[in-house]
Amino acid sequence: MDFSFTQDQEDLRRHARDLLEAVCPPDYVEKCDVEGRAPREAFDKLAEQGWLGLIIPTEYGGAGGSAIDLAILLEEIGRQSEELAMWVFRTMTYGGYAIMALGTEAQRKRFLPKIAKGELTYCFGLTEPESGSDAAALTTRAEATGNGSYLINGQKVFTSGMDISDYCLLVTRTSKRERKQEGITMFLVDTKLPGIEVRKIDTLGHRAIGTTQVFYNDVEVPADMVIGEVDNGWTSVDACLWYERLCLSAARTGTAQAAFELALDYAKSREQFGRPIGKFQAISHKLADMKMMLEISRLLFYRFAWAMDEGEPTRHDAAILKLYTSEAYKAVTDMGLQIFGGYGYCMEYPMQRFYRDARLAVIGAGSSEIQRNIIARSLGL
Numbered sequence: 001m002d003f004s005f006t007q008d009q010e011d012l013r014r015h016a017r018d019l020l021e022a023v024c025p026p027d028y029v030e031k032c033d034v035e036g037r038a039p040r041e042a043f044d045k046l047a048e049q050g051w052l053g054l055i056i057p058t059e060y061g062g063a064g065g066s067a068i069d070l071a072i073l074l075e076e077i078g079r080q081s082e083e084l085a086m087w088v089f090r091t092m093t094y095g096g097y098a099i100m101a102l103g104t105e106a107q108r109k110r111f112l113p114k115i116a117k118g119e120l121t122y123c124f125g126l127t128e129p130e131s132g133s134d135a136a137a138l139t140t141r142a143e144a145t146g147n148g149s150y151l152i153n154g155q156k157v158f159t160s161g162m163d164i165s166d167y168c169l170l171v172t173r174t175s176k177r178e179r180k181q182e183g184i185t186m187f188l189v190d191t192k193l194p195g196i197e198v199r200k201i202d203t204l205g206h207r208a209i210g211t212t213q214v215f216y217n218d219v220e221v222p223a224d225m226v227i228g229e230v231d232n233g234w235t236s237v238d239a240c241l242w243y244e245r246l247c248l249s250a251a252r253t254g255t256a257q258a259a260f261e262l263a264l265d266y267a268k269s270r271e272q273f274g275r276p277i278g279k280f281q282a283i284s285h286k287l288a289d290m291k292m293m294l295e296i297s298r299l300l301f302y303r304f305a306w307a308m309d310e311g312e313p314t315r316h317d318a319a320i321l322k323l324y325t326s327e328a329y330k331a332v333t334d335m336g337l338q339i340f341g342g343y344g345y346c347m348e349y350p351m352q353r354f355y356r357d358a359r360l361a362v363i364g365a366g367s368s369e370i371q372r373n374i375i376a377r378s379l380g381l
């Protein structure tokens, strides 16, 4: 068992941190949140440095990095801006990973070099108004036209970043079968195609990029945009969701670390009753718990990244990872806000943003209840 990073990985972390501190400072992150605009400038700077190609094989213009490398990068981006990390992870997962793992050679040649250069961005359309946790119950239809294309009709909800992405990895139903997990097919859909209508949803957090409702009315998509197998796409959706769990956990632990550091600094500088509030056990124990949760989260996501590189991740491990890291993120930001007292509740200070953004972690991408169900099932319950 070896818990150390290689020198290249240490360098990757340092370079990423230096760059991010320069291109994505706190006032920029706050501005994006307040104005509800995507951190495009920071994304472009990361792309210029080739970071979007980190996991893409070298023959397609990437760096050929591992899942551990990706976890390091996302932890660092999350530390600076969770929304930027979400954008990068979506492009890397629903673009890079999906096409690498499930795409045809023609799709790899067409898309991967552009993703590596940061020229294309991606989002994911799975959830529908009537199928959230029960995701496989989706009803958005894709019907073959007989002319080398499919017509897509239906409605998605919570497609995050649809309005700023070039493509959406869209999960559709291509045939009705006995099991709802059968008859499912994924497409790469150009987000600007005729028949697509996008409406922004006003949300508590994640306001820089945000999320959308998307209507598909007779949207014609070429058959060569199918990703994976026709009618047999559910296992491919699952593969993407596991990758997503790694990315989300790494990014959110980075963000939780940033919230922890703010709270720690505040506890050392804010004085009440003639001493720093960090000297009160009620506060110092909170910080000790926050630190412990961060350490456990890091162990979990790096272990999962290692298992991915070894080709051995399990559904049960993915569920524990998602459950623990998102509950820890929520708890850390909640305690952080408490440590800031009344100032934590003010929009002028960044802790409220951490608190708002963290609330999604235990709901989206498989809620905590669903992760507990998966773990319980793995115990034979």
Ligand SMILES: Cc1cc2nc3c(=O)[nH]c(=O)nc-3n(C[C@H](O)[C@H](O)[C@H](O)COP(=O)(O)OP(=O)(O)OC[C@H]3O[C@@H](n4cnc5c(N)ncnc54)[C@H](O)[C@@H]3O)c2cc1C
Residues within 6 Å of the ligand: 123, 124, 125, 126, 127, 131, 132, 133, 134, 157, 158, 159, 160, 161, 203, 206, 210, 211, 360, 363, 364, 365, 366, 367, 368, 369, 370, 373
């Ligand atoms: C801001 C935001 C961004 C999102 N981004 C995306 C995205 O980019 N792409 C995408 O496809 N989706 C996205 N989602 C959707 C997200 O994954 C779903 O909201 C989530 O899966 C829950 O589905 P639901 O909201 O329909 O809740 P429901 O499934 O209706 O659940 C409601 C409550 O019931 C609980 N529950 C449901 N079933 C069970 C059960 N069997 N056992 C115990 N409890 C249960 C849930 O845990 C939850 O507490 C996003 C959501 C939000 C809010």
